[in-house]
Amino acid sequence: MIAYSRQSIDEDDINAVVEALKGDFLTGGKKVEEFEKALGDYLGAKYVCVMNSATSALHVAYKSIGLSDEDEIITTPITFCATANAALMCDATPIFCDVKSNGNIDEKKIEELITPKTKAVVPVDFGGNPVEIDKIREICDKHKLYLIEDCAHALGSDIDGQKVGNIADISIFSFHAIKPITTCGEGGAIATNNKELYEKAKLLRSHGIVKKQAWNSDMTELGYNYRLSDVACALGISQLKKLDRFIEKRTKIANYYNERFTNNPYLFPVKIPLHVKSSYHLYPILLDRSLWCAKEDIFEALHKKGIGAQVHYKPIYKFSYYKERFGEQKLQNAEEFYKAELSIPAHQKMSKEDAKFVADTILKILKNTKECKL
DSSP states (O other): OEESSOOOOOHHHHHHHHHHHTSSOSSSSHHHHHHHHHHHHHHTOSEEEEESOHHHHHHHHHHHTTOOTTOEEEEOSSSOTHHHHHHHTTTOEEEEOOBOTTSSBOGGGTGGGOOTTEEEEEOBOGGGOOOOHHHHHHHHHHHTOEEEEEOTTOTTOEETTEESSSSSSEEEEEOOTTSSSOSTTOOEEEEESOHHHHHHHHHHHBTTEEEOSTTOEEEOSOOOBOOOOHHHHHHHHHHHTTHHHHHHHHHHHHHHHHHHTTTOSSEEEOOOOTTEEOOOSOEEEEEOGGGGGGHHHHHHHHHHTTEEOBOOOOOGGGSHHHHHHHOOOOOHHHHHHHHHEEEEOOOTTOOHHHHHHHHHHHHHHHHTSOOOOO
């Protein structure tokens, strides 16, 4: 099975992990700070705080801005549920904004959702394609709102040469196994240029405990155990050195697909603007409307051929928990994006032959799929 994304671990990574395992500290050691510095240098961010998952990073980011039961965030429904779930963990309410045809939040629809309860806007860089962050920043500044960018898909993406993760008050990154780089399967980080938010995040990451002198310490507020181990950070340091090479390989696969899928009647690739570099965590294709009714059959046919397609994402508000808590919701563009989207394999472990097989098979399956009666 050719997975839609997967980790790439080599001997350098294994040796880095083994060396960390032989060290004096498996957690709470120097590898954590070393990884944080390397990430900060790569992103161009002043402060980085690594954690055991991007979900933990989201939760800490929300807690750091004081998100509470009196607050709302505006976010996208086309994302993994953690983006909204972490707000619920703070007893806040997620308000869903519709998306554009590329799956990113529609910045033109944000302002109409702002209320006196709105505390933050939380866009997601879908698939690695950055949102219109400058325009969203302007909206947040105008209304005195926090901007928290969920960059879980976008480590290594840039806009006009500037790495994603510098414009928002807090940016969230993920090192899950299927992301371009990983830290032992799970891991995450926040990046910020705000020292106060950074210090708050560090406190919340480690039980709210402040070390004083000798054995003495103090717990100043309720925190969590969201720390990332030295072993995981050792792998992250090794992987980060290869990130640009990984993205280059993903981009070559994506460019091949773009050429193969030009001017066909069955699907449309998501276009990446020329001034933007995507990490290509995902390569999403959008099925022609005439094939939406057959999407499940197409999905199953691809899997039978050994192509691990996936769907990103079912709109969060369609989950039973959200419907029971907030009632029925429907956003037209999000609904249509969900009906059309399929993510196909595009990662650094693939060969040109793999990409050709995927493209040939998809086009053949779609050509033989019965169209819907519109």
